[in-house]
Amino acid sequence: MEYNLQGVFVVAAGRGPVADSDNIAATDPWSNGKFCTPEDHWNLDDDGCPLLYISELLLNWPDNTPTVDLDVEGKIERLVGIILGYPKISRGMYPLDWPTHPESVKALRLSLLFDSISCDMFPEWSFRTSISNIHQVYWLDGKHHSKNKCKTITYLLFKVVRKFKTNIEESNKSNLAKEEIILLSRLHSSSNNSRSFWEMDETNLVIKNPHGSEYTIEDIKSKIDDVVKDNDHEFKITKIHDWIKKMTLIDTVQYPLPESVRHNMISGCSVIIESIFANLRNTIVTTFGASSILTDGGGRIRFYAEHDKNIEDKIKKSIYNTFLINNEVTHPFNNIIMENVEMYRDKYHTKYKDELYKNKRGMPNTELFSKLIGEDVAKDLLPPISYNKSNNFELSKKPFDPSCHLCNPVAWNGEPWEKYADWGQHCFAHKLIFEIGKSAKKRDISWRKKGKYVDLKVDEMFQIEAIAVMDLNSLGIMFGGKEEPFEYRMLKIRKSFRFNAQWWKIISDILDNNELKFGSLTAWVAAGDDLTLALRKGNEKYDLIMVLQEIDEKLKWAFKDNDIKFSFGAGVARKQNKEPILSLIKQAQSAEKKAKRHWKYRASIYDKQLVIVHDFETKEKKIKENIEEIVGCTVLDNSCYSDMNEAHKSIVYNLEVEEE
Ligand SMILES: [Zn+2]
Incomplete structure (x- = not known):
């Protein structure tokens, strides 16, 4: 059989301006009209053919139904999910659920590659944007002509990978390449009834509207525009810092809580927040499609969904049920939840009597789950969730x-x-936060490979020596405010996706670092935007300042064509005596505030736009608060950019220096 790919290439011809001279790269949204460098994100020698990686994801999809057994609608969701950076990878998670994991980084890099290459059908868009828009229109239409969409997406994908791998002439060959055959087998197998997926009919390679005629790019734009305008939803978890403080209160009043317990509580709290996002992400992807997500990162998630008046209630309900056993969604710490429900019941067995809270097989029943961590409990426990920027949330001061x-x-x-048995009277939530924190720490180290193994001292592995807290500067200005018309919104979506994918790759690389002792650096996100780094003992020649320096360099390199360079303010606190971790974190946080003040001070001199706030209602321009020159701050100098604006340099305040 001769497989004809010609169709898609004919369709592609003559559709207006193409990306660059080689017709490969898409424009970089983080630059002034420059082009992306696709090979920055995918190395064919190390990573192999993107189609083989996609085939692998399709084959190993963690779900009961293998991809080949799905109907065509289901296949589209998986394929598009992969292209957009939302495949399900190990243990059923999406890459952004655990973004520093190497599997996640790879899946996000693939999507970044697809955002860096132009699409043949819609050359003004990146391939990722094109597939996202095609997919969204398909959802909005009620999933018409699924076979047409599946074939078109597959063949556009082949075309884009050919362009990336070889030159244009190569890519115009009509025979299917080996990798393409493998991918088609993973999707459709080659049994008789799948034959039509292997045959390309030139005239059918258009995006069909429900009436069967062709969608133009303008049709697609106006269709999506109409919906987004009035159906834009944003969820954000608020008061995270205050909430963590409240749940770890026992430290602040000087109780002799062992160090490890305290640390587990803190990391448990931030992991619980992350798991809410995992739940939210899953609900959105399965209910409205991966392409409905506008931005996903920085402690918020924004998407569009048509005509759903109860969206706020539905989403919140799903969040508050996040800890319950559910057939569709598995909580990332499902095993820990199950174990602990049982353990807690055993400890308080007089309160949770067997006859009421055990099922016939002797296992905890659903009543027990909902009593311990069901919807009503979670509503009370979790920090307030804001919908569409609604404000004025207060965290209840009453103990949970x-x-x-x-x-x-x-x-x-x-x-x-010391031991769980000695814990005294405690609530289930605290037990769960503690155990989830413990497990998260284990998981975080479990994927590490690099680093120094020589002289690894078990004692030191578990002692935290220093903490750094960092926060990126002026993100609002970096991402830009305008969202209309259509092109601006697309630009913002791409900026946001590219930033998140690259940011997490940088952090993942930093954590698994050759210069550090194995597994000695950990990171957690405390409130969406800011990052806390903890360094364990045993690194004589490497400290957190050097770690921050490296983050700064990588960050500037990843967005080298942007007019304003990314920068951050960071505070570092080092253990002097036997301070508890929480107080170390607090010291680092206050050091970070000083660094920020000093950064703003420098910005007000060297690039004033960075510290001006626009009030959209009053149309007033105000200069930011808390600008102050702080003596003793370190300006991170980046040797790669000698002519960089001083305001774009990162600032670190090292508490140790102050005390010397
Ligand atoms: Zn409690």
């Missing part, structure tokens, strides 16, 4: 559970806390 010694430490009698 007044009878729990961790929620309400005043009630505690001062007994030691």
